[in-house]
Amino acid sequence: MDRIVGLIENNDEIMAILRIVEKFDLKQGCLCAGTIRNYIWDTLCHHQFEIISDVDVVFFDPSVSYEETLEIQERFLSEYPQYDWEVKNECHMHLYNGYRDPFISVEDAIGAFPETCTAIAARIREGKVEVIAPHGVEDLLNLVISPTPEYKVGSGKHEVFLKRVKTKKWEEKWKELVILP
Numbered sequence: 001m002d003r004i005v006g007l008i009e010n011n012d013e014i015m016a017i018l019r020i021v022e023k024f025d026l027k028q029g030c031l032c033a034g035t036i037r038n039y040i041w042d043t044l045c046h047h048q049f050e051i052i053s054d055v056d057v058v059f060f061d062p063s064v065s066y067e068e069t070l071e072i073q074e075r076f077l078s079e080y081p082q083y084d085w086e087v088k089n090e091c092h093m094h095l096y097n098g099y100r101d102p103f104i105s106v107e108d109a110i111g112a113f114p115e116t117c118t119a120i121a122a123r124i125r126e127g128k129v130e131v132i133a134p135h136g137v138e139d140l141l142n143l144v145i146s147p148t149p150e151y152k153v154g155s156g157k158h159e160v161f162l163k164r165v166k167t168k169k170w171e172e173k174w175k176e177l178v179i180l181p
Contacts, residue, residue: 004137005129007043008122014039015129017055020080022124024072026059028106030132032121033113040140041174054086058121060106062091100150107132114151114161117144145170146180153181 008014014035021029033056042049057076064072066089073087090109094102103109106121111134113119120140121132131137139146147153151161162181171177 001131001133001137003141004040004120004122004131004133007040008036008129008131011039011043011049013049013051014122017083018122018124018129020076021057024057024076026057026072027061028123029057029059030106030110030121030123032056032058032110032132033118036120036122037118037140041143041170041177044141044143045174045176047173051083053084055083057085057087058090058106058109059087060090060103060109064089064091066092066095107134110134111148112150113148114157114164116140116146116148119148142178143174143176144178144180 008018014031017031017035021031034053035051035055038052039049041047069087069089069092073085076083076085076087090103090106093109094100100112103112110119110121110132116135116139119133119135120137123130123132133140135148145165147158147161149155151157165179171179
């Protein structure tokens with residue numbers, strides 16, 4: 001985990017994004033998924049880092065409605081238009097994903113992402129970078145794409161994992177990636 005924290009702390013843009021998320025003071029607010037994953041992969045593969053997709057922010061606050069979450073996302077977009085923000089209140093996401101019980105925390109929600117390398121988040125807490133990685137960081141650091149337990153073979157959702165891998169085409173940019181079924 002220390003290696004991931006160090007890599008994050010060494011990137012001014014990622015740190016700026018984390019400070020923006022911190023400024024919004026969302027309960028359990030984190031930067032998550034692709035922005036962090038792609039940055040780590042770019043660093044490990046000696047590529048120039050660039051944000052190539054949306055910037056995912058998650059939080060967990062039952063007192064904030066879905067409509068209010070959309071308003072928060074609009075604030076991110078209007079105050080920091082250089083990023084394509086996608087803000088999700090994970091306490092509502094089970095209603096829209098339709099396949100599981102409600103999440104109980106940001107960590108629970110991140111653990112339900114399709115790939116272990118994508119199931120990562122970071123935030124600034126008490127002035128320090130904190131990383132959340134429910135499935136560890138080994139796959140991310142070893143350039144391995146594998147399904148999380150919810151998406152393993154026989155889970156009923158494995159096809160979702162396979163479709164994401166196929167449509168995302170990560171291996172075209174990061175040739176070093178290893179994809180496990």
